[in-house]
Amino acid sequence: VGSSLRVVGSSSLHDQSSRSHAILEMEVVTQELLAAREAVIHEESLLVPLGKALEEINFNAAQGRDVDTDLREEHLARVTAQAEELEAAREHVADLLRCGPPGLGGTLVLVDLAGSEHGADADLSGRKQTPAEIREAKEINQSLLFLKEVVRALASGSGHVPYRSCRLTRVMRHWLRDGCCCSMVANVSTSDLHAVKSVSTLQYAALVASAGA
Numbered sequence: 001v002g003s004s005l006r007v008v009g010s011s012s013l014h015d016q017s018s019r020s021h022a023i024l025e026m027e028v029v030t031q032e033l034l035a036a037r038e039a040v041i042h043e044e045s046l047l048v049p050l051g052k053a054l055e056e057i058n059f060n061a062a063q064g065r066d067v068d069t070d071l072r073e074e075h076l077a078r079v080t081a082q083a084e085e086l087e088a089a090r091e092h093v094a095d096l097l098r099c100g101p102p103g104l105g106g107t108l109v110l111v112d113l114a115g116s117e118h119g120a121d122a123d124l125s126g127r128k129q130t131p132a133e134i135r136e137a138k139e140i141n142q143s144l145l146f147l148k149e150v151v152r153a154l155a156s157g158s159g160h161v162p163y164r165s166c167r168l169t170r171v172m173r174h175w176l177r178d179g180c181c182c183s184m185v186a187n188v189s190t191s192d193l194h195a196v197k198s199v200s201t202l203q204y205a206a207l208v209a210s211a212g213a
Contacts, residue, residue: 021143021168022112028103036093043086050079109175113147114140115187143168148204150176155211184208 054075061067097105146165153161154176163173176182186205188198 021114021140023171024110024112025107026109027107028105030096030100030104033093033096033100033104036089036096040086040089040093043082043089047079047082047086050075050082054079107175111172113144142166147172148207151204151207151211155207182208182211 054072057067057072057075061072143166146162146169149162149165150169150172161173161176163169163176184205186201188194188201190198
């Protein structure tokens with residue numbers, strides 16, 4: 001399914017070029033864990049409308065409007081009881097992860113980043129990039145740059161990590177947090193013609209390693 005959704009095609013630089021990033025996430029789960037997580041979602045769906053109703057009652061009271069005290073207390077009791085049900089459901093999930101088989105809940109994420117492309121390279125190949133290719137290359141390069149800024153912030157211990165810079169970093173923020181291990185496979189060329197790019201790629205990989213992710 002994922003492969004069918006990924007955009008690929010030819011470009012001025014490659015006969016078969018990735019025109020988008022690809023992310024594959026695999027998690028070790030059991031049917032019991034899946035059912036417990038569904039229970040959490042169900043309890044959350046019950047709590048939300050109750051909470052909104054109580055907020056509306058409290059808002060009306062704050063505006064000086066007449067509020068049925070008994071109704072307010074009833075809603076508060078229902079919200080409290082439902083919040084306890086939700087907390088119990090979450091605790092059940094935590095217990096399953098803590099006492100279940102080794103590796104339960106463990107996640108392996110494979111990220112295949114589309115390679116950066118440069119218009120100057122396309123000119124050297126004999127034909128210029130089309131407007132569509134230029135737009136796609138710009139979006140790819142920007143997302144790679146934003147990801148690099150996130151990795152740099154993690155490596156420097158910055159208090160602010162710009163996860164919200166683009167869609168790619170927003171998705172990957174869940175796997176770049178503390179407790180996650182990250183490895184990077186760098187694809188470089190032995191050709192002298194690509195020495196600068198190969199060095200840049202290796203520097204990127206070294207930055208990932210220094211981030212301690």
